[in-house]
Amino acid sequence: MLFNSFSFLIFFPAVVIAYYALPHRARVLLLLLVSCFFYMAFVPQYILVLFFLITVDFFLGKAIEKREGSERKMLLLLSVFANLGTLFFFKYFNFFNENVDAIAQFLNWNYSPLILSIALPLGLSFHVFQSLSYVIEVYRRRYGAEKNILTYALYVMFFPQLVAGPIERPGHLIPQFRQEHTFDAERIRSGLERMLWGFFKKIVIADNLASYVNPVYLSPDEHSGLALLLATVFFAFQVYCDFSGYSDIAVGSAKVLGYDLTINFNRPFFSSSIAEFWRRWHISLSNWLRDYVYYPLALRKKGSVRYRIVSAVLITFVLVGLWHGAAWTFVAFGVLHGSFLAVGQLSERWRKKAVSFLGLSQLPKLMLLWKTLTTFALACAGFVFFRAHSLSDAFLIFKGSFYGIGDAISATAASLWSVSAAPIQAVLQGVFEPAGRLHVLAYIAMIAVFVAVEYADSRLDLAKKIHVSPAWFRYALYAFATLALMNLGVTHEIPFIYFQF
Amino acid sequence: MRYPLFISNSDMTRIFAMCVGFILVLAASQVVLARYLVPGEPRVELLDTYLRDGYDIIYFGDSVIDTHTSKDSDPSSIVDMLRKREAGLTIADFSRGADNLDLFELYVAYIARSPVKPSAVIVPINLRSFSPGWDLDPTGQFEKIKFYLTAQPRFLTYFYRPFAISGVINMNEVSEAVFQDTSVYYGKGVVGKVAQYEGRRWLSEPAAEDVRDMYIYSYMPSLDSDHRKLESLRRLVDTAKENDIEVYAYITPVDYEGGGRYVGEDFVEQIKENAAVVCAVLKEKSVLCLNLALNLTSEHFSHPEYPDEHLRQSGRAFVSKSVDEFFFKKSPNDSD
Numbered sequence: 010m011l012f013n014s015f016s017f018l019i020f021f022p023a024v025v026i027a028y029y030a031l032p033h034r035a036r037v038l039l040l041l042l043v044s045c046f047f048y049m050a051f052v053p054q055y056i057l058v059l060f061f062l063i064t065v066d067f068f069l070g071k072a073i074e075k076r077e078g079s080e081r082k083m084l085l086l087l088s089v090f091a092n093l094g095t096l097f098f099f100k101y102f103n104f105f106n107e108n109v110d111a112i113a114q115f116l117n118w119n120y121s122p123l124i125l126s127i128a129l130p131l132g133l134s135f136h137v138f139q140s141l142s143y144v145i146e147v148y149r150r151r152y153g154a155e156k157n158i159l160t161y162a163l164y165v166m167f168f169p170q171l172v173a174g175p176i177e178r179p180g181h182l183i184p185q186f187r188q189e190h191t192f193d194a195e196r197i198r199s200g201l202e203r204m205l206w207g208f209f210k211k212i213v214i215a216d217n218l219a220s221y222v223n224p225v226y227l228s229p230d231e232h233s234g235l236a237l238l239l240a241t242v243f244f245a246f247q248v249y250c251d252f253s254g255y256s257d258i259a260v261g262s263a264k265v266l267g268y269d270l271t272i273n274f275n276r277p278f279f280s281s282s283i284a285e286f287w288r289r290w291h292i293s294l295s296n297w298l299r300d301y302v303y304y305p306l307a308l309r310k311k312g313s314v315r316y317r318i319v320s321a322v323l324i325t326f327v328l329v330g331l332w333h334g335a336a337w338t339f340v341a342f343g344v345l346h347g348s349f350l351a352v353g354q355l356s357e358r359w360r361k362k363a364v365s366f367l368g369l370s371q372l373p374k375l376m377l378l379w380k381t382l383t384t385f386a387l388a389c390a391g392f393v394f395f396r397a398h399s400l401s402d403a404f405l406i407f408k409g410s411f412y413g414i415g416d417a418i419s420a421t422a423a424s425l426w427s428v429s430a431a432p433i434q435a436v437l438q439g440v441f442e443p444a445g446r447l448h449v450l451a452y453i454a455m456i457a458v459f460v461a462v463e464y465a466d467s468r469l470d471l472a473k474k475i476h477v478s479p480a481w482f483r484y485a486l487y488a489f490a491t492l493a494l495m496n497l498g499v500t501h502e503i504p505f506i507y508f509q510f
Numbered sequence: 511m512r513y514p515l516f517i518s519n520s521d522m523t524r525i526f527a528m529c530v531g532f533i534l535v536l537a538a539s540q541v542v543l544a545r546y547l548v549p550g551e552p553r554v555e556l557l558d559t560y561l562r563d564g565y566d567i568i569y570f571g572d573s574v575i576d577t578h579t580s581k582d583s584d585p586s587s588i589v590d591m592l593r594k595r596e597a598g599l600t601i602a603d604f605s606r607g608a609d610n611l612d613l614f615e616l617y618v619a620y621i622a623r624s625p626v627k628p629s630a631v632i633v634p635i636n637l638r639s640f641s642p643g644w645d646l647d648p649t650g651q652f653e654k655i656k657f658y659l660t661a662q663p664r665f666l667t668y669f670y671r672p673f674a675i676s677g678v679i680n681m682n683e684v685s686e687a688v689f690q691d692t693s694v695y696y697g698k699g700v701v702g703k704v705a706q707y708e709g710r711r712w713l714s715e716p717a718a719e720d721v722r723d724m725y726i727y728s729y730m731p732s733l734d735s736d737h738r739k740l741e742s743l744r745r746l747v748d749t750a751k752e753n754d755i756e757v758y759a760y761i762t763p764v765d766y767e768g769g770g771r772y773v774g775e776d777f778v779e780q781i782k783e784n785a786a787v788v789c790a791v792l793k794e795k796s797v798l799c800l801n802l803a804l805n806l807t808s809e810h811f812s813h814p815e816y817p818d819e820h821l822r823q824s825g826r827a828f829v830s831k832s833v834d835e836f837f838f839k840k841s842p843n844d845s846d
Contacts, residue, residue, distance in 0.1 A: 015676040022529075029522060194521045212675065484532070491536055492543065498675035500654075501682055 104335030132172035190267025200264030207257025233439025234413020571605030591830035630756035760800035
């Protein structure tokens with residue numbers, strides 16, 4: 010079931026009413042049943058995959074807790090194998106075979122690849138990582154194995170975060186299932202506000218931007234350089250509003266039911282470095298990889314500190330890329346971000362010297378603006394790989410985008426020189442072509458307003474301000490946002506981008 | 511149990527009441543917004559105008575009705591020409607590019623609900639409208655018009671956008687994937703998938719092979735009498751009869767010479783066979799069938815160099831004359 014569907018509009022209020030009408034002891038079962046229903050609205054039979062992972066990890070978790078020494082490690086490895094094996098089978102098997110086939114062809118080997126025609130179970134990467142974090146935490150003795158399989162099953166299947174996170178940790182979520190959550194009007198209001206903002210970001214901003222981005226990225230060779238540049242910037246906001254919108258709906262709907270989920274985004278486009286960007290973007294995944302991959306690699310005993318850190322960063326970010334999808338474009342996305350971080354770390358001292366030499370340290374605000382814009386540009390470069398259909402498309406987009414900058418500069422110069430708007434008009438025509446002039450201008454205005462709202466929120470904590478504002482103002486705001494949702498969305502269903510992962 | 515009944519908790523009752531109140535305010539705001547700020551559906555508004563003005567006859571159809579070329583000395587549409595012939599009747603031109611039996615059925619159902627009805631509707635049936643390229647094209651399903659025509663009570667049309675955005679209305683009757691994967695037939699044999707044919711539909715300089723394939727794609731599938739558009743035709747006739755509205759149905763001309771040139775003798779045979787299936791459906795419902803499919807040679811068509819039903823002035827004049835003579839001047843006993 011999609012959050013942005015009519016079914017969810019019926020499903021969610023019904024769940025909330027039933028949840029608060031039932032006694033505490035029945036609520037876990039209710040949430041588990043409705044979560045099964047929620048998941049089975051997609052591909053019903055794939056719930057068996059979830060049941061398999063839940064059963065395996067529940068019993069292995071209990072066994073790990075009781076055992077000591079190498080036996081514990083073996084059981085942990087068994088769980089990791091079951092989880093990653095399932096993920097590999099559904100997500101990476103065909104990708105792996107296609108690449109083996111390509112190598113075999115290159116070496117003139119006779120190899121007939123086995124290609125499975127299976128769809129990826131929705132949100133599998135999220136479930137697997139969440140399940141793994143449970144087993145690892147139990148192994149590290151940071152969390153005791155869960156005694157009740159229903160509670161553990163709900164930890165994996167809790168419907169607000171079932172298909173696209175946030176990726177929770179057992180210590181954060183499972184204890185909340187044991188607490189009794191009383192009906193709290195303020196909490197519900199706050200949850201509904203967050204859901205409304207999430208829906209607004211998804212339906213009004215992300216889905217509309219998609220109508221420009223999709224045709225441009227579908228056939229990049231048919232669009233002008235500036236259109237490619239604009240589509241990439243639009244995609245950055247599309248994917249951010251899409252995924253953070255989903256996360257807001259997830260966090261908000263859990264809050265309505267009395268649960269706190271991990272905040273997944275913290276205005277990432279205001280980051281002043283790529284390292285900060287990853288502390289603010291998909292926080293639950295970044296933290297997962299930091300705790301379970303990066304730290305163990307960086308803190309190992311072999312090699313120099315610099316070597317360990319750089320190799321840990323690169324390996325972690327290749328995994329970030331692969332986590333997103335079984336394609337070389339995602340690997341390139343991860344490698345690019347890993348390289349940004351590695352180069353950033355290696356050049357830090359040199360950059361500080363350069364800033365000091367140029368006297369830029371005297372202009373901290375200008376420096377911050379420069380660093381923020383540079384970080385955004387680097388993030389956009391990563392998004393080209395994230396969105397492109399193939400590596401060759403991605404390189405075509407990079408090449409075309411650079412031509413786009415050149416075209417824009419030369420058209421501006423030509424217009425100023427000849428005092429004629431014709432050259433600029435010609436360039437702009439290419440920019441407006443994918444969606445029409447009015448739409449493109451509306452999208453740019455929409456992004457400007459969105460950035461202004463995010464900036465104001467970072468300074469003033471708008472949610473708090475709204476909370477204490479007069480009731481008439483709040484309700485006018487709710488009504489405005491809801492009417493915008495009802496009228497400004499697109500009329501064909503656009504699934505959340507992160508559902509595919 | 512802490513809260514045995516939902517209603518027993520005052521906070522819950524308050525929130526519930528506030529939600530209901532908020533939804534009512536939203537609904538009222540949506541009505542105001544849709545009524546005064548958001549444009550409605552022009553096709554339905556035009557039909558309303560025709561019904562209000564009490565036209566005798568409403569002429570449906572696709573772009574064949576009014577498309578003309580620069581070589582035509584008289585750009586009049588088929589409807590204009592018919593009006594000249596039948597000066598005593600008021601005939602509304604309700605044709606539009608890509609309209610088809612799917613919509614005609616809903617137009618008649620909509621007309622049937624009107625207090626003022628025309629005495630007859632003219633239903634041109636384009637044989638290409640049964641081909642997958644027209645019948646199943648996702649962009650040609652006209653979901654919005656269909657919603658406006660069928661929404662009961664009509665008040666619901668104010669909620670068209672929220673319904674469409676939230677998926678209450680199926681805005682994707684045929685998905686692109688299903689469309690592209692649909693089989694293309696030559697007679698009863700599969701010759702490929704839509705994906706192989708669609709890309710060549712708009713070639714600026716098609717090779718002879720491309721033109722042949724476009725003729726196959728457009729006309730060569732053998733028509734089954736249970737095709738969904740023929741089911742629409744059956745329901746259209748039933749509704750019209752129940753409401754004392756005459757149905758004047760005819761099959762629009764096909765450039766059979768062009769088709770024959772590229773496809774061969776099979777082309778004319780297939781057109782004959784498909785037209786016979788349409789006429790049989792009409793006959794089954796006791797409606798006259800004017801079959802013009804094989805009545806015009808290539809020179810009467812706007813673009814004889816590729817599959818096209820658009821007519822030149824002479825072609826349009828022929829159709830209007832035929833319709834006039836067959837339905838308005840002739841006795842029903844003279845029908846085929």
